Amino acid sequence: MIRLDDIAIRRGGVDLMTGVSFTMQPGSVYAVIGPNGAGKTSLLRAIFGDLPLSAGAITVGRDRLTAAGGRRFREPRRWRDRFAYMPQDTHLDVALTVLEVVVLGRLGRLGLHVDDATLALATERLREAGILHLADRYISTLSGGQRQMALFAQVLMREPTAMLLDEPVSALDLRHQIHLLDLVRRETRKRNLTTAVVLHDLNLACQFADRIVVLRPGGLSAFGPPQEVMTAELIAETYRARVEILRDSCGRPVIQPLGEMGEAVSGAEGREP
Numbered sequence: 227m228i229r230l231d232d233i234a235i236r237r238g239g240v241d242l243m244t245g246v247s248f249t250m251q252p253g254s255v256y257a258v259i260g261p262n263g264a265g266k267t268s269l270l271r272a273i274f275g276d277l278p279l280s281a282g283a284i285t286v287g288r289d290r291l292t293a294a295g296g297r298r299f300r301e302p303r304r305w306r307d308r309f310a311y312m313p314q315d316t317h318l319d320v321a322l323t324v325l326e327v328v329v330l331g332r333l334g335r336l337g338l339h340v341d342d343a344t345l346a347l348a349t350e351r352l353r354e355a356g357i358l359h360l361a362d363r364y365i366s367t368l369s370g371g372q373r374q375m376a377l378f379a380q381v382l383m384r385e386p387t388a389m390l391l392d393e394p395v396s397a398l399d400l401r402h403q404i405h406l407l408d409l410v411r412r413e414t415r416k417r418n419l420t421t422a423v424v425l426h427d428l429n430l431a432c433q434f435a436d437r438i439v440v441l442r443p444g445g446l447s448a449f450g451p452p453q454e455v456m457t458a459e460l461i462a463e464t465y466r467a468r469v470e471i472l473r474d475s476c477g478r479p480v481i482q483p484l485g486e487m488g489e490a491v492s493g494a495e496g497r498e499p
C-alpha cells in the first residue's frame with residue numbers, strides 16, 4: 227500500500243501541488259491523468275523519492291518519507307528498492323543490447339556476474355513483452371516504441387512491489403499499447419503490485435485502470451473508479467475541453483472529444499506545457 231498524506235511539491239520556487247492525499251492498494255492499477263504541466267511526472271518522482279516533498283508524508287508499509295527529509299536522505303536505496311520506476315524519457319544512447327539492458331534490471335543483486343538463471347529470466351521477460359527477436363540489437367538502434375517495450379521488460383525484471391510507469395505507451399501503436407497495458411494489469415494482479423501509470427489517453431485509462439488519479443495545476447481534482455470520476459464536467463474543468471461520455475459494452479466510460487473550451491481558468495496561468 228502507498229499512502230499520500232497531504233503532500234505538497236514545489237518546483238522552481240512555485241507550489242506545483244498542495245494538499246494531495248490518496249491511498250493506492252496492492253493488486254490495483256492507478257492511472258494518473260491530467261493536463262500538460264499538472265505535475266504527473268513530479269508526483270511519480272516524489273513517490274519514488276527522487277523529488278523532495280515540501281509538506282506531508284508518503285507511507286509505504288512501515289517506511290515513511292516526509293517533507294523534513296526523512297528516508298530520502300538517510301536511506302534512499304532502501305526506499306527505492308521496492309519500486310520499478312520507468313521514466314518518461316526512454317532515450318538511451320549506450321552500446322548495450324536489448325538483452326543486456328533487461329538484465330540490468332537485476333543490477334542491485336548481481337555484482338558483475340550474470341548467471342544463466344538471470345539470462346533465462348531476462349529472455350522470458352523479453353518474450354512476455356513480445357520483443358525477444360530484438361534481444362541482440364543495440365538498444366540505441368531501436369525505435370521509440372521498441373525501446374519502451376524493452377524498458378518495460380526491465381521493469382518486470384526488477385520484481386518490484388510497486389510499479390511507477392511514466393507514459394509507458396506514448397510511443398506505442400494501438401496493438402502494443404494494449405499488449406503492454408494488459409501485461410501491466412496482469413502482473414499487478416498476479417504479483418499483488420501497487421501500480422501507478424501516467425497516461426494521456428483517457429480511454430486507455432478508463433479501460434485499464436481500477437482507479438483514476440486526476441491532477442489539475444495546483445493539486446488533486448478527483449480520485450476514484452473511472453465510472454464515477456469521468457464526467458464531462460470534470461473533464462471540462464480539468465482540460466478545458468468539451469467531451470461527451472459514452473459507455474462501452476462493459477459500462478466503462480468512453481470519452482468522445484467535441485471541442486476546446488475558452489481560456490484556462492485555474493492555477494495553470496502562465497504555465498507552459
Ligand SMILES: Nc1ncnc2c1ncn2[C@@H]1O[C@H](COP(=O)(O)OP(=O)(O)OP(=O)(O)O)[C@@H](O)[C@H]1O
Nearest residue numbers: 237238242261262263264265266267268269497499
Ligand atoms: N526542473 C524543473 N524546475 C522548475 N520547474 C520544473 C522543472 N521540471 C518541471 N517543472 C515544472 O513543473 C510542472 C510540472 O511538470 P511535470 O513534468 O511534473 O508535469 P506533467 O503533468 O508530467 O506534464 P506532461 O504531461 O507535459 O508530461 C511544469 O509546469 C514544469 O514546467
